[in-house]
Amino acid sequence: MKKFGIIGSGIAGIALAIRAAKKGYKVHVFDKNPYPGGKLSQITLQNYRFDAGPSLFTLPHLVEELFELHSKNTRNYFSYQRLPEICNYFWTDGTQLKTYQEIDQTIQELASVLGEEETLLKQYFNRIKQNYEILNPLFIEKSLHKFSTWTSKEALKGYTNIPKLGLFSTMNQFNKKQFKNPKTVQLFNRYATYNGSDPYQTPATLSIIPHLEYHLGAYFPKGGMIEIVNSLVKLAQEVGVEFHLGEEVQKLLIEKNKILGFQTAKNRYEFDQVGSNLDIELFYKKFILANEIPVNYSKLVQEKSSSGIIFYWGINRTFKELGVHNIFFSDNYQQEFTEIFQEKTVALDPTVYVHISSKVEKNDAPENAENWFILVNTPANSGQNWEDFARITRQKVIDKINKILKVNIEDQIEEEDYLDPIRIENRTGSTGGALYGNSSNNKFSAFLRHPNFKKSIENIVWVGGSVHPGGGIPLCLSSAKIAAESLKD
Incomplete structure (x- = not known):
């Protein structure tokens, strides 16, 4: 053999x-490491469990394929649910908005809260769906380093649709043409961060990313993201793979x-x-x-992708206004990305992402408590003082959450740990602690x-x-x- x-x-x-x-x-x-999974790992703080890294699960069929390859029933190893609510968005002026698995419900919410036209929203979602169906078979499913890729029928379809794909404009330019409310633009610009990039630089081709959530679904595994690793390791061992951890x-x-x-x-x-x-x-x-x-x-x-400062907070109360995924937006999004990618520093007014797996996995936190995974995007490490940056960023996160939720969140934190780019690099080997390798900040x-x-x-x-x-x-x-x-x- x-x-x-x-x-x-x-x-x-x-x-x-x-x-x-x-x-x-x-x-x-x-x-x-003594454990498998790389960035897809977990940490435990007393009675709180946290997925240490990725928190969003899309395209579950890519995991199921691996079980089917060996004629195994995925459900015997791994199960997941589709989230009815995709994300909760908060702005400092009091605006709040939810997006949903039902795309028509999301369209109604964007129209009602942000004043967008439903017809134009439907056109937008149809366009990114069409672009995804053109780009996915070519740029994601195949090697770009084989001649056959560029002579395939998928490539020919791509060539004839180049003007529609956004190769020559940025994500921000594309979104500004689609939406009239700056908050809607900001919401859809956020998808550049899904591969650690800057929407004011990254090409509009990446505007296909929202399609994954709104058309194909946002999911969460039973037992947490760590169960993706656990189930695949179990499968691997059953088919003869040996792990030398x-x-x-x-x-x-x-x-x-x-x-x-x-x-x-x-x-x-x-x-x-x-x-x-x-x-x-x-x-x-x-x-x-x-x-x-x-x-x-x-x-x-x-150029490296963004890294992050990640706080793991055990919160000794629950928040009905929050869901599994929550975003507290910056008041100046463009300045935030300038600070991250050009000035190589932490943002003065950062956007804060809060993931709470205990909303669906009750065992991840004690009763009447929540496990908050908090991510603030930062530059990759290039010699900055991350101890100072973590302390400064922690206070900015507290200030923003207090302002928007009208609480004193620091009093609710009973367990705490954090990662910064240096710690991420030491744990995972990613250069500079970059979360996604290189950025996608040029065409x-x-x-x-x-x-x-x-x-x-x-x-x-x-x-x-x-x-x-x-x-x-x-x-x-x-x-x-x-x-x-x-x-x-």
């Missing part, structure tokens, strides 16, 4: 292992341009095929530059992402949020599928 070694047990590494096992490989997965790969075994295996502190392993789920910049720094493999490293050093970003395979380095495929097609759970799962399709049976 051919042997396959994978560095990193993030969601993409686990998915690659499951797919490689189906192709007949004996798969070994290595991770320096707490065993860091120290060097690659390389002969000329061919990778033959790994060296860890415990052992030397030889493989017929290798995969990496490491941050791509870290991979090259750690393994390739030390060897005589020619590579243009400068191409890898691109060529999709083409500049590292490919899933290269002729110049044999026997290896790359997966994860720092390579094609990008960051976030669905794209990481797509990267594993693209990489696995390049493997020989």
Whole structure:
């Protein structure tokens, strides 16, 4: 049996292992951490449980595919529900708005609260649906580094629709043309943050992101986001994958341009095929530059996506006005992104995201209490004083929540922890603590992402949020599928 070694047990590494096992490989997965999942992990503070990283679950069929690949019933391993309410939005002037799984209900809410025209809203949602159906098969489901991709029927459809796809305008410019209320523009500009980018720079092609929530659904797994990892690890082990947790790969075994295996502190392993789920910049720094493999490293050093300061608060009361996903908006959104991406500092007036899984998973918090996962977008680490930034940001979060909810939230915090970009980098290996690899702040970003395979380095495929097609759970799962399709049976 051919042997396959994978560095990193993030969601993409686990998915690659499951797919490689189906192709007949004996798969070994290595991770320096004592737990699998990478960013998709959890923390516990006394009687509060928190998903440590991603909190939004879309495109569940990409997870189900992995079970179906091995003729398993997904429901025996993993279950989830569609959220009836997608998100609660709050502004400091008292405006509040909800978005819903029923798109007509969302349209009515946007018309009623923000004064948008229902007909134009329907046109907007139809347009992003059409654009998604054009772009997804080309830019997300396939490698951009195969000639066949660019001569496919999907590519030809894309060529004929270039004027509609927003390649030459920004997300903000696109949204300003669609909506008359600046709050609506702000709401839909927020979707640039789903891959760690700036709506005032990122191309309007990314305006397809809301389609995932409003047409295809926002979901939440039973047991929390961690159950995506737990269920896939269980499946992987059942199909013969071995996990070497707490065993860091120290060097690659390389002969000329061919990778033959790994060296860890415990052992030397030889493989017929290798995969990496490491941050791509870290991979090259750690393994390739030390060897005589020619590579243009400068191409890898691109603008990083945003990182974040994440607070985990155990709150000793409940808030009926909040849901699973909540946004407290900045009063000056453009200035916030200027501070993050150009000034490389924390925002003076940050937008605050609050995720409360205990709204649906009652065991995640004690009775009459809530587990608040709070994310404030920040730049990736480039030497800033994060201890000071965390302290400053914590107070800004408290001030904003107090103003909007008319409470003294600090008195309600009974358990607390936090992550900053340095801590995120130390836990996950992502360069600078960037949450999504490189940003998508220019129209060529999709083409500049590292490919899933290269002729110049044999026997290896790359997966994860720092390579094609990008960051976030669905794209990481797509990267594993693209990489696995390049493997020989």
